[in-house]
Amino acid sequence: MSEAIWLRFRGTQAEKIYNAITLKGEFTAIVSRSEVKPKQHQLCLVSLEYKGMYSSGNEPDFSVDYIGVSRKGTLVATDQVRVKISSILQTEHVDVQPIIEKLPNKFANRLPSTYGEPLRLPKGLSQAFIGALEGASQCVRNGLPGIDAQLNELRQIEVSPEGGLETFERDAVITSLETFGGTKFRKEILRGTQPSTAATPSFLNRLSHYDVREDVQINFDAVTFPGFKVAHSEVFGAVQLVNSSGQQLTIMNCNRQPLEQTLGVDLIYYSHAYRSFVLVQYKRLKSESGSTPVYRPKSDKNYAGELQRMNEAEKLITSLEPNEVGVNDYRLGTDAFYFKFCEARQKSSLDAGMISGMYIPLGLWNHFVQTGSATGPRGGLRIDWDNHPRSFNNSRFCQLLKEGWIGSSAAQTEKLDQIIEGTLAGQRMLVIAATSPATGRPDQLRDDQGRFADADDPLGER
The missing domain is CATH 3.10.590 (ph1033 like fold)
Structure with missing residues (x-):
């Protein structure tokens, strides 16, 4: 001591x-x-x-x-x-x-x-x-x-501040908590998280201090993911949490590969309130000698295939947009796919924060890589803290996701099963988070001050 x-x-x-x-x-x-x-x-x-x-x-x-x-x-x-x-x-x-x-x-x-x-x-x-x-x-x-x-x-x-894929898993879980319940909820859940050990390789397994329902108690068949099912054999760890309004959040780590053989991390978030999927793929900014941390697609052997699959899926669901769009189907854009570029800095169990990073919509990324500003001094494609397109930070991304401003429409959601099942079959760690409706008042429709819009307040109470 x-x-x-x-x-x-x-x-x-x-x-x-x-x-x-x-x-x-x-x-x-x-x-x-x-x-x-x-x-x-x-x-x-x-x-x-x-x-x-x-x-x-x-x-x-x-x-x-x-x-x-x-x-x-x-x-x-x-x-x-x-x-x-x-x-x-x-x-x-x-x-x-x-x-x-x-x-x-x-x-x-x-x-x-x-x-x-x-x-x-x-x-x-x-x-x-x-x-x-x-x-x-x-x-x-x-x-x-x-x-x-x-x-x-x-x-x-x-x-040793540099972390591995477990750092991204942690961030995907915390992003889900922030989106679902806000900052106070996230900090409450993470307060007292157990330190990482060989017996708890999954971050989800380190939340045992909180009153959660663990994977052996969760009925996965009751968790609704439009278009696909998750089998027990595909789940490495899972928790289920309830907020003050009775909504449930189920988070699952689907990773059938040993950690050292896993190629990357994806987050898939489903909101029942807006019938919407958002899919996030993590990319690591790596430190290089004498430079700021950088991501180089040319050095990532998985990048080309991943980008092709995301673009094909994006093209498919964009073509499915209905002529009539309901109020809760309205989105600020058509992107359901995002990259998060960030450094894999380890966070302690006492730290409730997310990894600093930049969320970039797939459509904007495609446009950026075709411009001259995307290339480095030697002509190679690169992204770092100084050289990147416009992006969302953690808080802005989570707020837009929570309020249904981004993500797939209800019509598009039903067709995302192909890419999701493909990801489940790959050598990636897939963190799936899904909300379930509350049995009482629809409090997920309240704003940050706890107020309903008139049309969303069934009891006439604001």
Whole structure:
């Protein structure tokens, strides 16, 4: 165990932190860079005291109330740096004074006996004090291995930030959560995600902390995907989630190949509200010596075949557009296929964010590759953060997808089974996400402020 830091707060500040822990499971604080010397990631002790915190009347004078993982953030002022504390474990309000009395003098004399400024505990003192906390609290004994696992994962990512295909699987799952339930829902689901291990190669299998229905309980025949079925043998992992309005989201990882033999990742998202498919193919921006990360189609042996299949499917479904288009069938464009170009940067289980990247509609990509701006200095086709056509970022893409502004029309949806079944048969990891209707009010039609449009409010309530 390395050095720990100890945050000690009283009064209004302590109450704010307590409320943040209760509501969000995490909080931020500002510490002195020269005094605390926060590391990139380390264990953090938290002590809080404010009026009304204890109800038993037997509260200690000074206690350790939480243990969590501290991550260093940005410099906010001269010698002041922000730290974020997450993966927080409650300790049962361990009284510090009895621990001080039991520790050897060389440690006891260096421990504070009351609240005050944040401080750093040297390695030897950290080990002795944390060990004493384990002896005093069953909660600490039970929870500390999980915190250690989180810290080990963070340190491994520091050493090796480049991720593999599992990074794209994670992003496809998180994109589905964001589209289905929004940012708050996504963060709630991902809070406390288990660190990656050899026993949990699929990101979906690391969501066991949340109240989800796992694959052995899901009736796949009841999940409606127009035009095709997913067999149990094709499913590597699956979860089913329910939001506050009763809608269900089923996410499945269909990957029958060992990870090292899998050629890529696709996301297929189906919205029952708009009877619409959106298909996303991930492409990796790779670092090259002396340049920004770049994607070169010429270096991707799968690109030509994938592009041909996508264009053929796009041509097929475009020809099926009906003369009369319903209100919920209206789209801003005809594209149902998208590329997402992004770097495969590993994300820790404490990070609820998506991979930074650019979503480019297939039609725009086809136009871009035929222009002179798509070629690099040596005449080869390339795309990077500086050389790319217009694109959607994560939030804009998810919002358009959620509200049915992009994707296939209902008439086109029925004909997408060919490319979907073809993808299932290939050596790709396919993340399929599908919503199911709620049994009550159609809350998926509310806007960001929770309001219905008049035509979509069957009860006359806004």
